[in-house]
Amino acid sequence: MYTIVDRQELTKRDMISLTVEAPAIAKRIRPGQFVILRVNETGERLPLTVAYSDALAGTITIIFQVVGKSTALLASLPIGDAIRDLAGPLGAVMDFGHVGTVVGIGGGSGIAVLHHLLMGYKEAGNRLIGIIGAREKDLLILEDEMNRLCDRVIPTTDDGSYGMHGLVTDALKDLVEHGERLDLAVAVGPLVMMRAVCQMTKLYDLPTIVSLNPIMIDGTGMCGGCRCTVGGERKFACVDGPHFDGHKVDFDELMRRNATYGRDERLSLLSSVRRG
Amino acid sequence: MARKVEHDGAVVTGAGLAAYCPSCREALTMLDRESGEVVVHLRVRCGEESGDLFLAPSAEGGRRASTLEICEDDTVDDVLCPHCAASLVDGQRRCAACGGPRVRVLVAGVRQPRLSSFCVTGGNVNALAERPAAAEKPRASREARHRMPEQDAVLRARDFSEVTYGFDRELAMAEAARCLSCKKPKCIEGCPVNVDIPAFIAQVKEGDFVGAARTIKQKNALPAICGRVCPQDQQCEEVCLLAKKEGAVAIGALERFVADFERGTDAVTLPEPAPRTGRRVAIVGSGPAGLTLAADLVLLGHGVTVFEALHKPGGVLAYGIPEFRLPKDVVEAEIAYLRRLGVKFEVDAVVGRLFDLDDLFAEGYDAVYLATGAGLPIFLGLPGENLCNVVSANEYLTRVNLMKAYLFPDYDTPAPKGTRVAVLGGGNVAMDCARTALRMGSREVTVVYRRTREEMPARTEEIVHAEQEGVQFRYLTSPVRYIGDEQGWVRQLECVPMKLGQPDASGRPRPIPVTGASFLLDADMVLVAIGAGPNPTLFAGCAGLERGERGYIRTFTESGRTSLPRVWAGGDIVTGSATVILAMGAARNAARDIHAYLSDGATDWPGATAGAA
Numbered sequence: 001m002y003t004i005v006d007r008q009e010l011t012k013r014d015m016i017s018l019t020v021e022a023p024a025i026a027k028r029i030r031p032g033q034f035v036i037l038r039v040n041e042t043g044e045r046l047p048l049t050v051a052y053s054d055a056l057a058g059t060i061t062i063i064f065q066v067v068g069k070s071t072a073l074l075a076s077l078p079i080g081d082a083i084r085d086l087a088g089p090l091g092a093v094m095d096f097g098h099v100g101t102v103v104g105i106g107g108g109s110g111i112a113v114l115h116h117l118l119m120g121y122k123e124a125g126n127r128l129i130g131i132i133g134a135r136e137k138d139l140l141i142l143e144d145e146m147n148r149l150c151d152r153v154i155p156t157t158d159d160g161s162y163g164m165h166g167l168v169t170d171a172l173k174d175l176v177e178h179g180e181r182l183d184l185a186v187a188v189g190p191l192v193m194m195r196a197v198c199q200m201t202k203l204y205d206l207p208t209i210v211s212l213n214p215i216m217i218d219g220t221g222m223c224g225g226c227r228c229t230v231g232g233e234r235k236f237a238c239v240d241g242p243h244f245d246g247h248k249v250d251f252d253e254l255m256r257r258n259a260t261y262g263r264d265e266r267l268s269l270l271s272s273v274r275r276g
Numbered sequence: 277m278a279r280k281v282e283h284d285g286a287v288v289t290g291a292g293l294a295a296y297c298p299s300c301r302e303a304l305t306m307l308d309r310e311s312g313e314v315v316v317h318l319r320v321r322c323g324e325e326s327g328d329l330f331l332a333p334s335a336e337g338g339r340r341a342s343t344l345e346i347c348e349d350d351t352v353d354d355v356l357c358p359h360c361a362a363s364l365v366d367g368q369r370r371c372a373a374c375g376g377p378r379v380r381v382l383v384a385g386v387r388q389p390r391l392s393s394f395c396v397t398g399g400n401v402n403a404l405a406e407r408p409a410a411a412e413k414p415r416a417s418r419e420a421r422h423r424m425p426e427q428d429a430v431l432r433a434r435d436f437s438e439v440t441y442g443f444d445r446e447l448a449m450a451e452a453a454r455c456l457s458c459k460k461p462k463c464i465e466g467c468p469v470n471v472d473i474p475a476f477i478a479q480v481k482e483g484d485f486v487g488a489a490r491t492i493k494q495k496n497a498l499p500a501i502c503g504r505v506c507p508q509d510q511q512c513e514e515v516c517l518l519a520k521k522e523g524a525v526a527i528g529a530l531e532r533f534v535a536d537f538e539r540g541t542d543a544v545t546l547p548e549p550a551p552r553t554g555r556r557v558a559i560v561g562s563g564p565a566g567l568t569l570a571a572d573l574v575l576l577g578h579g580v581t582v583f584e585a586l587h588k589p590g591g592v593l594a595y596g597i598p599e600f601r602l603p604k605d606v607v608e609a610e611i612a613y614l615r616r617l618g619v620k621f622e623v624d625a626v627v628g629r630l631f632d633l634d635d636l637f638a639e640g641y642d643a644v645y646l647a648t649g650a651g652l653p654i655f656l657g658l659p660g661e662n663l664c665n666v667v668s669a670n671e672y673l674t675r676v677n678l679m680k681a682y683l684f685p686d687y688d689t690p691a692p693k694g695t696r697v698a699v700l701g702g703g704n705v706a707m708d709c710a711r712t713a714l715r716m717g718s719r720e721v722t723v724v725y726r727r728t729r730e731e732m733p734a735r736t737e738e739i740v741h742a743e744q745e746g747v748q749f750r751y752l753t754s755p756v757r758y759i760g761d762e763q764g765w766v767r768q769l770e771c772v773p774m775k776l777g778q779p780d781a782s783g784r785p786r787p788i789p790v791t792g793a794s795f796l797l798d799a800d801m802v803l804v805a806i807g808a809g810p811n812p813t814l815f816a817g818c819a820g821l822e823r824g825e826r827g828y829i830r831t832f833t834e835s836g837r838t839s840l841p842r843v844w845a846g847g848d849i850v851t852g853s854a855t856v857i858l859a860m861g862a863a864r865n866a867a868r869d870i871h872a873y874l875s876d877g878a879t880d881w882p883g884a885t886a887g888a889a
Binding site for chain 1: 585629630652661667671680690811
């Protein structure tokens with residue numbers, strides 16, 4: 001059992017941050033790695049990326065958006081309650097080299113993952129620029145933390161309620177057209193966003209790392225549910241990734257695969273509502 | 277003609293023919309102590325009244341007794357199971373003689389189980405009138421092998437409860453009586469862990485079931501599991517002298533019976549533990565090999581911790597083998613037994629990620645056993661393999677077994693669904709996939725296998741069960757391409773017919789494609805069950821560990837010493853995909869060696885020198 005020691009609601013909507021006691025994982029986890037948790041005995045194995053870890057305090061912090069039954073269940077847990085299972089750290093350990101200027105592009109709850117990844121690039125001595133986007137002001141998360149971490153942060157909102165009016169790709173385009181020299185892009189967010197970023201950075205010949213979120217069960221390379229095509233090869237996101245060269249990822253295939261259980265997810269949510 | 281019967285004088289019968297409720301599968305047959313006859317116990321409802329009905333079968337049509345007055349002109353409104361109150365009335369047919377309702381029960385015994393229908397009011401219970409074979413005076417050892425009663429194939433194909441009911445006391449004793457007690461028993465050698473089979477069978481013959489369980493447990497810590505999943509037909513039963521005559525003694529069924537019997541009583545006692553040695557062993561992986569080694573070493577007085585990556589211990593027993601073949605409460609009970617012996621289990625502990633070998637030695641473990649299994653799913657690499665609903669056997673079985681997707685949405689994990697399902701492969705895992713798909717509601721399930729039934733590696737019993745349940749088989753067929761629709765879901769499988777050529781390295785005839793004859797098979801779900809490989813995650817935590825050609829861990833002694841000092845390995849991670857009992861046999865060998873190594877404090881490591889070479 002893994003006790004929840006802190007809980008924050010990051011936005012007016014359903015973006016939750018949970019800090020959980022998991023000393024062994026906190027000691028071992030590297031930026032970009034993820035965990036799989038199971039809230040209770042009947043729960044799914046839910047892969048979630050870690051936003052921060054504190055090896056001294058023995059805690060990890062996960063940030064997630066409530067999108068279905070499992071995330072709703074997780075969001076309902078108060079401080080002091082415990083999560084039944086927490087396995088990790090999972091995913092390959094990334095090699096954060098010194099490349100120069102890294103632009104981090106995050107959308108929605110992906111900003112949490114981006115923040116963790118950028119910490120790795122910061123440690124390696126890179127200059128950081130952050131582009132963080134959301135539909136509206138109230139959904140934008142971790143702006144203060146990004147400001148502390150990055151040399152420059154550009155917030156964007158789809159409706160113009162805060163920061164730049166537009167998409168993260170608009171901000172990226174702006175940046176490049178104003179002559180900013182970029183050496184690496186790191187994009188984390190919805191698949192459509194990452195695909196759009198990759199299409200753009202390909203034109204700029206800017207290497208781009210993306211963080212994929214396919215369906216998975218065990219997270220240790222056993223089920224193959226998370227397989228995706230990268231550069232024409234089959235990769236398991238849980239052990240080979242979840243970070244890949246964005247220019248090589250077959251996003252369309254991944255989008256189709258991620259929709260496999262759409263109907264079941266609605267059914268699951270509905271049945272839990274009915275049961276109260 | 278009705279008379280009141282006190283049915284507390286009756287006991288449930290075992291031997292021979294018995295009737296079960298098709299819904300709850302409780303026994304309906306009892307032995308009436310007063311008359312010495314087998315009676316069928318039912319509940320009848322006439323209008324507002326209900327009562328018990330006892331039918332005694334006989335060749336003349338049977339005798340009835342009821343706590344309720346039923347006259348010839350009374351209307352029986354319903355006939356129910358006395359245990360679960362499900363209606364047993366056959367909606368399709370009425371009695372030709374009296375027009376009364378007919379009742380459907382599951383009849384099982386020495387023959388194949390089947391649904392049988394008979395009339396209640398007329399007392400015509402001839403369906404049960406056959407005398408049970410076990411009740412006949414048995415001619416010593418000339419009797420045919422007894423079969424375990426099974427659920428009806430049609431009923432069970434939609435149900436996750438266990439297919440076979442197992443022997444009861446009478447059937448077990450009758451089966452044990454068939455053993456010839458050979459002077460030089462071959463069965464012991466046929467068993468990878470050398471269980472003293474004739475000894476435990478002799479105990480069953482005497483009715484000492486708990487003693488029999490203890491005899492087995494001296495060599496095998498997990499008899500309830502092995503009784504169910506060992507390929508006995510290729511091991512102990514294959515070499516039984518009766519195998520070529522009336523059929524081998526049903527060793528597996530007997531093993532299962534005594535293990536279940538012991539578990540069902542309060543007779544499970546812990547063996548006398550050896551004095552603590554103060555040595556500690558870390559076991560990575562909680563499948564059959566890990567559990568066996570844990571049991572052996574803890575009994576020898578060593579401290580044992582088992583690390584499991586998933587949230588539940590058991591490995592393939594928990595995630596792979598389905599509920600209907602190996603109920604999960606059986607696995608949990610065996611693991612609970614190990615916990616009582618003092619074995620510690622650490623779940624959610626992923627080797628190569630959360631910890632590695634150096635961490636274990638730093639924490640003070642004296643020896644490490646790697647038994648992580650062959651967990652990497654193999655795909656065929658054919659075009660279209662990433663279409664939606666092309667799923668590895670591992671994923672499908674894990675969803676259904678470990679995550680209990682068959683109870684979705686009460687459990688949160690869904691499983692993929694298909695109306696027409698193709699299963700690729702011919703091993704036990706393929707059979708498990710096919711039979712699981714039927715139970716998950718698929719209409720048509722076809723196993724696609726490139727050789728013939730002869731060469732299929734699955735246990736015979738699993739193949740037969742799958743056939744009985746309605747799984748189709750396409751032999752000499754090999755897929756070449758998956759075809760999907762516009763939304764990216766699989767719809768068809770393109771296949772080529774094969775013919776058998778000369779034997780290959782495995783000794784089986786090599787399948788050769790017949791060119792120019794490809795055809796399409798409709799399939800909206802494809803389960804890929806063609807095998808598994810070594811999971812690379814493990815090796816991230818085992819720097820310097822030497823591996824063989826196929827990527828599995830290389831061992832240098834029969835006991836499983838690896839190239840790294842104080843590290844042993846066994847089970848599928850050494851041999852590649854094999855069976856539960858072979859993994860247990862490997863663990864048994866390792867246990868002896870680890871114990872010897874820890875006991876005499878020797879520091880030399882023969883494997884290390886060989887490994888360096």
